[in-house]
């Protein structure tokens with residue numbers, strides 16, 4: 125990461141020198157982002173994907189962009205086709221792509237061109253256990269995540285499962301940019317607590333923008 129040049133340090137929190145939380149960064153765009161998520165989900169619905177172990181991922185997922193992340197009994201991968209519709213994933217919305225590029229730039233990662241957006245939806249008691257994201261081709265690109273709705277506790281571990289985990293709350297509108305040596309860290313979220321967000325209801329929506337290949 126070269127120079128970081130976020131305007132207001134008071135709105136920045138850090139997981140590390142390479143991963144910044146831009147607090148409330150997306151608040152002005154929240155209704156536009158949520159309308160766009162709904163539009164994506166009308167074309168490629170949220171679903172619970174199966175894993176190679178035969179279990180189901182408890183967060184509901186869909187994708188937009190050239191590539192979508194999928195899991196099924198044969199494994200995890202990116203694919204241009206939604207297996208549920210046998211069509212391309214919905215196009216990457218301009219508002220997602222532009223937000224991700226601007227956030228990455230503000231965090232010091234210039235020219236981030238995302239081509240995949242995984243959308244996760246969590247409801248009460250649903251979380252995501254510690255894992256690494258390793259299905260992308262090039263780990264030098266950052267990942268940008270946008271949290272909407274009910275707050276959740278995000279867990280940030282090390283490069284092995286054994287290392288201690290840092291916990292931070294991610295709230296509506298928070299944008300996180302992860303990169304450099306953090307890209308392969310274990311991470312997850314605690315089960316969502318009961319709550320209602322005025323715009324989102326009893327759920328949390330997370331957008332994860334990546335460059336898949």
Ligand code: MD3
Pocket residue numbers: 242244252257267269300302306307308309310311312313330332
């Ligand atoms: C840190 N999603 O979809 S987003 C995932 O809140 C995922 O839905 C979580 O983990 C969620 O894979 C966390 C933030 C995130 C995404 C990818 C990372 C943090 C990351 C990759 C490396 C390090």
Ligand code: FE
Pocket residue numbers: 255256257311
């Ligand atoms: Fe992940």
